[in-house]
Amino acid sequence: MALNKVGDPIIRVDRLYKTFPNGVNALVNFSGHVHRGEVVVIIGPSGAGKSTFLRCLNGLEEIDSGTIVIDGIPLDEKKKNRLEIRKEVGMVFQQFNLFPHMTVLDNVNLAQIRVRHKSREEATQTSMELLNKVDIADKAAAFPDQLSGGQQQRVAIARALAMMPKVMLFDEATSALDPEMIGEVLDVMKNLAREGMTMVCVTHEMGFAREVSDRVIFMEKGTIVEMGTAEHFFENPAEERTRLFLSQIL
Amino acid sequence: MHTSAGRSAVLKRLYRSPLADIFQFVILVLLVIWFFARSTENLGYDWQWGRIPPFLFSFDENGLTWGPLMQGLMVTFKISGISLVLAFTIGLTTALFRVSGSFVARAIAHVYLETSRNTPLLIQLFFIYFVVGPVIGLDRFTSAVLALSLFEGAYASEIFRAGIVSISRGQREAGYSLGLSTLDAYRFIIMPQAIRRVVPPLTSQAISLIKDSALVSTIAIYDLTMQAQTLIAETFLTFELWFTVGAMYLFVTTILSLLVNHLEKRFKVSA
Ligand SMILES: Nc1ncnc2c1ncn2[C@@H]1O[C@H](COP(=O)(O)OP(=O)(O)OP(=O)(O)O)[C@@H](O)[C@H]1O
Ligand SMILES: [Mg+2]
Numbered sequence: 001m002a003l004n005k006v007g008d009p010i011i012r013v014d015r016l017y018k019t020f021p022n023g024v025n026a027l028v029n030f031s032g033h034v035h036r037g038e039v040v041v042i043i044g045p046s047g048a049g050k051s052t053f054l055r056c057l058n059g060l061e062e063i064d065s066g067t068i069v070i071d072g073i074p075l076d077e078k079k080k081n082r083l084e085i086r087k088e089v090g091m092v093f094q095q096f097n098l099f100p101h102m103t104v105l106d107n108v109n110l111a112q113i114r115v116r117h118k119s120r121e122e123a124t125q126t127s128m129e130l131l132n133k134v135d136i137a138d139k140a141a142a143f144p145d146q147l148s149g150g151q152q153q154r155v156a157i158a159r160a161l162a163m164m165p166k167v168m169l170f171d172e173a174t175s176a177l178d179p180e181m182i183g184e185v186l187d188v189m190k191n192l193a194r195e196g197m198t199m200v201c202v203t204h205e206m207g208f209a210r211e212v213s214d215r216v217i218f219m220e221k222g223t224i225v226e227m228g229t230a231e232h233f234f235e236n237p238a239e240e241r242t243r244l245f246l247s248q249i250l
Numbered sequence: 251m252h253t254s255a256g257r258s259a260v261l262k263r264l265y266r267s268p269l270a271d272i273f274q275f276v277i278l279v280l281l282v283i284w285f286f287a288r289s290t291e292n293l294g295y296d297w298q299w300g301r302i303p304p305f306l307f308s309f310d311e312n313g314l315t316w317g318p319l320m321q322g323l324m325v326t327f328k329i330s331g332i333s334l335v336l337a338f339t340i341g342l343t344t345a346l347f348r349v350s351g352s353f354v355a356r357a358i359a360h361v362y363l364e365t366s367r368n369t370p371l372l373i374q375l376f377f378i379y380f381v382v383g384p385v386i387g388l389d390r391f392t393s394a395v396l397a398l399s400l401f402e403g404a405y406a407s408e409i410f411r412a413g414i415v416s417i418s419r420g421q422r423e424a425g426y427s428l429g430l431s432t433l434d435a436y437r438f439i440i441m442p443q444a445i446r447r448v449v450p451p452l453t454s455q456a457i458s459l460i461k462d463s464a465l466v467s468t469i470a471i472y473d474l475t476m477q478a479q480t481l482i483a484e485t486f487l488t489f490e491l492w493f494t495v496g497a498m499y500l501f502v503t504t505i506l507s508l509l510v511n512h513l514e515k516r517f518k519v520s521a
Contacts, residue, residue, distance in 0.1 A: 083429055086426060086427060090427070091424075093423070097420040097421060098424075099438075099439055099443075100443065110438060115429040115430060163428060
């Protein structure tokens with residue numbers, strides 16, 4: 001499927017290195033591209049550096065060396081570039097991280113008003129459309145703690161989409177959910193993928209990978225071990241380590 | 251069986267009703283009064299409560315006139331009110347300095363915090379009034395307000411800082427990932443949550459400030475305490491006056507607590 005995509009690389013990552021102050025090498029010579037409209041799934045054992053990689057992509061974590069360019073904007077020391085990239089890159093966290101002191105609607109409105117400088121009416125209109133899309137418009141006036149985990153995560157997705165990002169990052173978006181709520185969040189993600197959103201998803205949901213991903217990346221110890229389509233991974237992974245990992249999670 | 255169950259239900263209801271609270275309170279008050287009656291009996295003190303009301307207020311042909319104690323209370327209000335606003339402003343600024351990325355800001359905040367918190371308020375008050383005041387031309391009132399604000403601001407800053415660091419990293423990161431600047435993340439995400447969390451300790455700090463404001467009497471500001479001291483020197487109504495003044499402070503601080511409680515309930519947001 002990846003080959004069918006004609007989009008240009010929207011994320012370019014070259015030779016990333018990241019070592020935490022405690023000496024952990026979280027990213028080691030990590031390079032790769034993500035094309036416009038592509039859905040990339042990243043898998044790998046705990047501590048492989050998956051979260052670190054995603055967090056580097058929107059500047060939540062600083063890299064030691066290497067380059068990250070997103071939609072032509074280099075992620076460098078310039079504060080302006082970092083803010084610009086964050087506007088274009090949405091992120092969904094494992095722990096939802098909704099703002100507990102705001103209603104669902106205000107959560108989705110906030111960045112539209114404060115970052116995109118929309119009027120409250122304009123923002124609300126977009127927000128309600130998005131909340132409808134993730135099927136939670138009826139809870140617009142509720143506070144996050146009145147919602148189930150699945151509902152909160154759907155709001156978090158709507159909140160990220162409200163910035164009209166060009167890329168969406170998902171860091172184990174369903175890992176903190178009770179099993180019966182995983183489906184509703186995955187459905188939202190799948191729809192998004194089908195609409196052509198560029199997505200980088202760290203997930204252990206192999207069904208999701210098989211259904212919508214264009215490319216799967218297996219990483220370990222901060223670097224890419226193997227890369228290919230979902231079919232490739234499930235039918236004949238080349239690397240012994242990949243096989244071992246897949247046999248553990250499938 | 252039947253009646254005893256019925257009786258225990260009635261007892262339970264009675265116990266839960268406000269009547270029970272009032273009853274307990276009355277017993278407590280009676281005990282306290284008995285205790286003081288006994289101890290002053292031993293002292294052979296001659297109570298003259300009747301002389302107190304004119305110190306509070308009096309009526310004459312011009313209508314109501316506030317007595318020295320009420321005038322003192324007004325001064326206490328004024329000093330505490332201004333100092334409170336300043337102390338919280340200084341506290342918030344210092345807290346933000348302490349969590350900021352700037353080394354200079356952190357250093358300034360640190361030095362201020364440690365000096366202010368680790369020296370007695372009385373010394374700071376004297377220092378500002380007698381040493382700093384004459385140099386830069388501060389009057390009594392300004393010196394008092396400045397000393398109180400700086401002293402209480404140090405404690406307030408620790409309270410604000412505790413509130414800020416109690417907000418999880420995920421909140422901040424969610425804000426940043428939406429493209430919010432650091433300033434906006436603090437303004438709309440971190441501070442609103444942090445401040446709600448620290449309302450109770452800030453209230454205690456406000457109450458401390460009101461009580462600590464009594465120290466301004468040492469630089470001859472006619473606040474509630476100073477008025478009381480002056481009256482005592484003139485009338486020797488030592489116990490009556492101190493009890494009255496104590497009750498006045500208690501009244502003000504209780505009102506403040508109740509007010510904050512009420513506001514907190516109205517704006518309650520579960521975090
Ligand atoms: N802030 C940090 N300080 C120090 N070490 C860190 C920090 N964050 C992550 N690490 C370490 O970096 C390595 C990579 O962590 P990362 O969270 O990226 O892994 P992951 O692949 O997302 O794992 P998981 O599946 O458990 O989420 C781990 O060894 C982790 O302990
Ligand atoms: Mg992770």
